[in-house]
Amino acid sequence: MKVFVIGIGLIGGSFALDLKSVMKKVEIYGIDENDDHLEKALDLGLIDHKANLEDLKDADLVYLAIPVDASLEVLPKILDIVNDNCVVTDAGSTKEHLCKKVSEHPKRRNYLAGHPISGTEFSGPTAALHGLFKNKTNIICEVEKTAFKLQERALEVFQAIGMRIRYMDPVSHDRHIAYVSHLSHISSFMLGKTVLEKEKNERDIFDLAGSGFASTVRLAKSSPAMWTPIFNQNKKNVMETLDEYISNLKHFRKLMEDDNFEEVFSEMERTNHIREVLNGINQNEEIKLQENGK
Amino acid sequence: MKVFVIGIGLIGGSFALDLKSVMKKVEIYGIDENDDHLEKALDLGLIDHKANLEDLKDADLVYLAIPVDASLEVLPKILDIVNDNCVVTDAGSTKEHLCKKVSEHPKRRNYLAGHPISGTEFSGPTAALHGLFKNKTNIICEVEKTAFKLQERALEVFQAIGMRIRYMDPVSHDRHIAYVSHLSHISSFMLGKTVLEKEKNERDIFDLAGSGFASTVRLAKSSPAMWTPIFNQNKKNVMETLDEYISNLKHFRKLMEDDNFEEVFSEMERTNHIREVLNGINQNEEIKLQENGK
Known part of the structure; x- marks a missing residue:
């Protein structure tokens, strides 16, 4: 072939x-x-x-x-x-x-x-x-x-x-993938930008950043030549995900401003459900391994 | 002892x-x-x-x-x-x-x-x-x-x-750590929330989410009992980091809205500098290993 x-x-x-x-x-x-x-x-x-x-x-x-x-x-x-x-x-x-x-x-x-x-x-x-x-x-x-x-x-x-x-279908694909992939890249790039702008002394980033920061900012290493046209072609969906993400961040900030830490707790507790989702991803991989007899 | x-x-x-x-x-x-x-x-x-x-x-x-x-x-x-x-x-x-x-x-x-x-x-x-x-x-x-x-x-x-x-000093500690640790946790929790709200059918998250999503959303598994009082005690600094993060996300969204993808590219290219910062973290660890003769 x-x-x-x-x-x-x-x-x-x-x-x-x-x-x-x-x-x-x-x-x-x-x-x-x-x-x-x-x-x-x-x-x-x-x-x-x-x-x-x-x-x-x-x-x-x-x-x-x-x-x-x-x-x-x-x-x-x-x-x-x-x-x-x-x-x-x-x-x-x-x-x-x-x-x-x-x-x-x-x-x-x-x-x-x-x-x-x-x-x-x-x-x-x-x-x-x-x-x-x-x-x-x-x-x-x-x-x-x-x-x-x-x-x-x-x-x-x-x-x-x-x-x-x-x-x-292609339309559903682009809508879903905006949430589970494209948005992650922007959240990571902007996190990297925010920290780089503030921490002019990189020594402070080296010493203070742990594995959590490295994990959330990993995608900010990605290639701009690959990602710019993706954001361009999926502009409408990506902007929608960004609007929802920004709105969620603003809501979280408002809860903090109002000293409503009970609800801050609940927001995080509800989102902890992502544990099972990520476990689901792993389980899927395990099932596939078994199906393949490996 | x-x-x-x-x-x-x-x-x-x-x-x-x-x-x-x-x-x-x-x-x-x-x-x-x-x-x-x-x-x-x-x-x-x-x-x-x-x-x-x-x-x-x-x-x-x-x-x-x-x-x-x-x-x-x-x-x-x-x-x-x-x-x-x-x-x-x-x-x-x-x-x-x-x-x-x-x-x-x-x-x-x-x-x-x-x-x-x-x-x-x-x-x-x-x-x-x-x-x-x-x-x-x-x-x-x-x-x-x-x-x-x-x-x-x-x-x-x-x-x-x-x-x-x-x-x-404690004041500098709390200010720096808001950027390189506390903000990462909120960005991750709100990313998880945004995706969970949208993808009611979790099957879609399982199938479409790759290692990039898993990496950026990992911290959303963290304990609310541990993190709520941290955000409470570091409220002023964390709100400042959130303001800057939200402002950077809005700017990115505006660039997309205006079809200014040249600048979208440049934003990501500048942030790619985080590669060297993260490599710096790794090098620090290697230097320390050598110092310890390990």
Whole structure:
């Protein structure tokens, strides 16, 4: 199987790594604007060959893992080039715009819209990790618009690298993901900003910050080049989540101002319920491990 | 040495565990309102004996690790009871009120105000961990008000369990810690609240939430009984951090509303500097490891 990975960074690189470890007859071709990244990916053994867009005519599977603004430009071109038996899937964190963009494309049936819920705060080919997708959810949108045999091939690959599948329409996807992913990134970036502005003496941050601060501010290390177009494409939903978040913070501040610490306690106690939700995430992973007999 | 730990939860329990592993001749007495916790602490071997406040007359060192509102009531009573050669130290996350409360106590010289920057989101004696304090900072306030020989004894113990020491006045402590610790907890609690309110179907949170969400929302599992009095005692500083945080979030929202994604990018890029700050924290730990010859 000839697999082309476009964008050989954290996600594309990890996909290539895992694919090589689970499939015997796979040849991985890398395409990237950044030639240093391509060379690094060759060195690291993430890809077998460097390639260009025109080589896509021979592809069996294309994995598109580039910033979501670039995907809007590149996906139609990919579909123009690939043959009728090639499946093209992607890893973008927004799905509505991209699905709309190719809705009338004559090769729409060759595209399977995806979003793997996996990643780290790092980027580039050196950030690629073995097992990044294991027991993680891949959200598939508009599966009915993809040719049955082609989506089947993509799903086999996703399952081979350990992913769970969840189906969702693109509009719901973008609305939900604004809450459970995009908002977390903004809350973390703005927390980092607030502390950096105040603590001009970084020595104070070093000495006083514990693992709690490191955990809440971790996502503020993420790549602006990846996240800016996500916030742009999901603007309406993200602004809604921000409004609710800001309103909750203001309410908490008001309770403090009014010395209503009984209600401050209750707010936190109710939110402690997130423990069970996070345990649920872990349990899901355990169930999946058992199902896989691992 | 007879050590009395008052409040045998995550912090008190971990302190007892580590002390037993580094000091040969130490007997640990546990005092706790909650008799179940005391029994559990005995079972787990965190403490050697159960005790009461009146037994403190025989103590060489007292470690106070209870919620900060309770400390205000209990610390003066402890100082009333202990002998002239006993050092009493604590782990509270606010220092100004507590230091004021005992400033005129005839045994003020027996008290050393401390705040270890360590912990997890869990609580109770079963949450106690070996090595919780290793390479972590213990902030000491008003060291000049503690009898020299007594602070020396406490410092030997802190260093034996691997802590770094940083000196600070109580007012500065409470101001700095509002930024690097207390604000993180509120940002995390309100993020959890926002998502729980929206995602009534928890299945959606399970499937869509990745490690990023889990990381930013981790502190929302923390104990309301511990955190409510902290926010109360540090109200002025915490409200100031909240005002700045909310203002930064509103500014980010305004940039999005105005389609100024160039500046959205720049905001995130500037905040990426937190990478070096967090690396600084890690490097500090490595330096300390080298200093210790480990």
